[in-house]
Amino acid sequence: MRIIIPTRNRPTSLSGVLGYYEKFYPDVEIILADGSDAAFKPLNAKLAAEASIEIDYQPYSSDLSLFDRLLEVLKSAPDEYLIMAADDDYPIMETMERAKHRLEQDPDAVCAGGYLIHIDVLDEKNARVRLDPVRQIAPPTAGQRIRLFGQLPFTTTYAVARRERLIARYQFLQSWNVPGFFDLGVGMMDMAEGKFIAIPDLGFICTRNLVHSYYRSEDNMVVLRRGPEVMQLIDKTTARLQEVDDIDEEAARRVIGQVVRSRIAALSGVPPARISGFTERPLYNTERMVRTRADFKSIFVGGTEQRKKYHEKLAFISESLRATLISQDNAGEGKKYEAL
16 A cells, blocks of 8 residues: 655655654655656655655656646556555554555445544644544445535545545546535545545644645635636536436435535535534534544643654654744745645
8 A cells, every 4th residue: 555645845844754654654655746846856856765665756747737647646556545645744554554454345435544633833833733533424325425424524535545536536626626615526526436434543644834835715705706616516526426326417416505505604604513503413423523522632631542642743743844834845836825
């Protein structure tokens, strides 16, 4: 099971991520897909060559889009099961190995992974952490899976996935992608194809910082500014649901419309967790969700078992973030919104 890491103009952050693998998971195999500008490529190539882990360094033109680059990588990737990672995110490989095992056991599943922790560095002294819980999505029909996913969406990309699912995912994203709806669109397409298996442990620690540019909406008005593209998402996912479940357009559009309307409500200031009575509903209070929230909280409380389990990794990530904040990463990129 290989890890694919796309990178662009972030050698300091990349160095930290590769150092993380060297320290904690020295047996990993990585494909490094470098779309950096010419000034950064030699730095990244040197990092790959000098690393003590197995790295297949693949440079690409900086003019090639992220999704085109990833599809080129996937054409030659030899593994059936892959992890799509990043140059500023840190997987917990014990969880990923369990996820792979579960995928091997269930041919109807397309992805499997654990919950995510997002660390957003606000300034040199402060950061915000957020839980992104995954849920078991395993009803027999695509419509049921999409509806269940849409009630409380989560990120499906930081998981173990079959190679063919990743290819289909990035082919879809070549023709459509809108920040603010990115994870929802990818998740709905994933759920149209099969189950998501939730592993009840931490799967990834994802980071954001003040230096890097990110693919994100400039504001929550993205649904108005890019309304036609949101409608394209509805059309594309409706067509796929019709095909998979063999249902008519009206029935498929009802399912998709309900999910997209919920996302629009969330962007307008009313996410599911703010709806009256949400915390009393089974979706929020399942045994697995209660445990996940408790584990997440205890990671940040000194002396707990969860803190002891992840302390060394969090300390390493903290130092990597410190180095990135004073680096020349992202030079020439500027503050970019809604563009890849």
